[in-house]
Amino acid sequence: MIFEEIHEAASHLVQKVSADDARLALGVPGSFVSVEREVALRRYAAAHRWIVALSGGCAVFAALLLFLIVSRPERVVLPSDSITFVPVPGYLQEVSLTVDADGSLHIPSGEVTVSKVVEETIPAGWTSVQAPRGILAHVSLPDGSSVALNSNSILSFPKEFPEDSRNVTLSGEAFFEVSKDADRPFTVNTENIAVHVYGTSFGVCTGDEAEVYLLEGSVAVESGSLSAELRPGEKAVLSGGSLSVSQAKVEESVYWKDRVLRLDNSTITEVVNKIEQHYGVSIQIAGTAMGSGKVINGKLVLRDSVEAVLDNVCSTFGLEWDKTAGNYYIIID
Amino acid sequence: MRNFAIIDNKMQQNGIKDTQLWDDFRKGNAASFEKVYTMCAPALSAYGMRLCGDAELVGDTVQDLFVKLITKHSSLGATDNICAYLMVSFRNLLCDKLRKHGGVPLDEAQFAIPDESALFDEVTEQTEKEKRLWRTVSSLSGRQREIIYLYYVKGYSHQQIADIMGINYQSSKNLLHRTIEGIRKAFFILFLSTVYVLIRL
Numbered sequence: 001m002i003f004e005e006i007h008e009a010a011s012h013l014v015q016k017v018s019a020d021d022a023r024l025a026l027g028v029p030g031s032f033v034s035v036e037r038e039v040a041l042r043r044y045a046a047a048h049r050w051i052v053a054l055s056g057g058c059a060v061f062a063a064l065l066l067f068l069i070v071s072r073p074e075r076v077v078l079p080s081d082s083i084t085f086v087p088v089p090g091y092l093q094e095v096s097l098t099v100d101a102d103g104s105l106h107i108p109s110g111e112v113t114v115s116k117v118v119e120e121t122i123p124a125g126w127t128s129v130q131a132p133r134g135i136l137a138h139v140s141l142p143d144g145s146s147v148a149l150n151s152n153s154i155l156s157f158p159k160e161f162p163e164d165s166r167n168v169t170l171s172g173e174a175f176f177e178v179s180k181d182a183d184r185p186f187t188v189n190t191e192n193i194a195v196h197v198y199g200t201s202f203g204v205c206t207g208d209e210a211e212v213y214l215l216e217g218s219v220a221v222e223s224g225s226l227s228a229e230l231r232p233g234e235k236a237v238l239s240g241g242s243l244s245v246s247q248a249k250v251e252e253s254v255y256w257k258d259r260v261l262r263l264d265n266s267t268i269t270e271v272v273n274k275i276e277q278h279y280g281v282s283i284q285i286a287g288t289a290m291g292s293g294k295v296i297n298g299k300l301v302l303r304d305s306v307e308a309v310l311d312n313v314c315s316t317f318g319l320e321w322d323k324t325a326g327n328y329y330i331i332i333d
Numbered sequence: 334m335r336n337f338a339i340i341d342n343k344m345q346q347n348g349i350k351d352t353q354l355w356d357d358f359r360k361g362n363a364a365s366f367e368k369v370y371t372m373c374a375p376a377l378s379a380y381g382m383r384l385c386g387d388a389e390l391v392g393d394t395v396q397d398l399f400v401k402l403i404t405k406h407s408s409l410g411a412t413d414n415i416c417a418y419l420m421v422s423f424r425n426l427l428c429d430k431l432r433k434h435g436g437v438p439l440d441e442a443q444f445a446i447p448d449e450s451a452l453f454d455e456v457t458e459q460t461e462k463e464k465r466l467w468r469t470v471s472s473l474s475g476r477q478r479e480i481i482y483l484y485y486v487k488g489y490s491h492q493q494i495a496d497i498m499g500i501n502y503q504s505s506k507n508l509l510h511r512t513i514e515g516i517r518k519a520f521f522i523l524f525l526s527t528v529y530v531l532i533r534l
Binding site for chain 2: 022
């Protein structure tokens with residue numbers, strides 16, 4: 001009789017747990033619409049790949065012809081390993097790239113389209129990877145280091161690292177997680193600064209002002225005769241010929257790595273500039289909307305389409321947006 | 334052994350419908366994609382929440398699973414219980430993600446069940462018995478709670494449970510048998526001690 005009691009109680013409990021399941025499921029984000037969108041995005045990328053592969057094939061053929069006609073083999077470096085990613089319009093896409101020990105490049109199939117870089121002048125034996133606007137690339141180097149390359153940035157490195165050094169060059173912004181190797185110091189060279197690393201994670205941003213921020217380990221920053229050593233939590237800024245080191249919220253500096261923008265008293269113009277940079281779109285602000293003087297703080301997630309991000313931003317500022325053509329948008333009052 | 338007739342009936346009815354729906358899905362029928370999502374996403378989400386409790390991670394895993402299923406629909410195998418079939422890949426995917434995030438591996442995870450206070454808001458004589466049973470279930474190991482959940486709440490067969498939990502058929506039977514024995518003993522002891530206390534009074 002006691003076991004019958006158990007069974008009765010148990011069947012009640014089963015029903016209660018089922019009801020609790022429904023409650024739990026409600027707390028989990030996600031919808032079929034977002035699944036559909038992701039599937040469409042992948043199909044688009046796959047279809048796009050064919051077109052690029054075809055035109056790429058034609059380009060290679062043309063280049064070969066040209067190569068044969070004006071044959072000066074000792075000077076021509078075929079940029080066969082230097083690539084740029086082709087973004088999907090309206091999205092900030094995250095892609096990954098692996099560099100093998102023999103210098104060959106790999107990307108997961110079906111994720112992104114790649115085309116060759118022709119305009120870059122790359123030293124012989126070097127590879128260059130370009131993340132244009134609309135792409136955030138995670139690059140794994142053969143020594144075990146990894147680099148998150150922000151959109152509109154270029155990273156170059158030798159096809160094989162020599163035994164005594166690991167030199168890379170950067171233009172734009174990147175976050176490095178360098179694997180420890182005491183015999184082979186890692187150096188990031190940019191137009192105006194060099195960062196010497198001893199196994200650590202840090203970010204470098206070049207431009208009018210070069211900036212280096214350190215999360216872990218230690219790095220030395222060098223620019224001409226100036227030099228500085230950074231401790232975790234510090235950032236170095238090269239501006240107007242002087243190099244200054246200060247405490248900074250370095251964790252916030254790398255939000256971009258996860259496709260998140262940190263907004264700190266940002267005006268609509270500043271926000272729009274960043275969206276333009278990350279999505280590779282052009283956004284115009286109509287005269288009256290600009291002067292509102294309102295600023296916003298917080299995080300802006302860039303994992304959705306540019307339309308969704310604009311919705312978000314405009315509702316915060318109390319503005320409206322419209323699509324004018326292709327990649328052109330306008331913000332109005 | 335399983336006395337919950339409601340569940341068994343529901344399962345059999347679903348079986349016929351599931352086979353057809355799943356065949357449509359494998360042929361790439363767009364309407365069936367949404368139907369399967371609506372049918373199974375809540376169950377997968379709830380199961381995932383019990384396994385790891387991270388709503389965002391569970392949501393991502395459900396989304397990734399369906400994106401993968403839809404893009405590779407033609408290479409999927411046959412099944413007569415879609416949700417049970419999906420739970421196998423779902424659990425593996427969640428396992429991988431947890432490992433990548435450096436979280437607690439699933440095997441050591443505590444399978445979460447609702448709090449006693451959340452389940453029993455009204456106090457009746459009936460709930461006293463349920464509470465007693467609930468306490469014994471709460472004292473089980475994570476894997477024991479998981480098998481109880483899959484067998485009784487979800488109504489899955491031993492073969493399905495073996496696939497989901499990554500164990501073999503016999504281990505599934507043994508694990509459930511041991512668990513039930515444990516519950517019976519614990520329940521019986523609780524019962525005896527209550528009687529004993531009553532007599533002493």
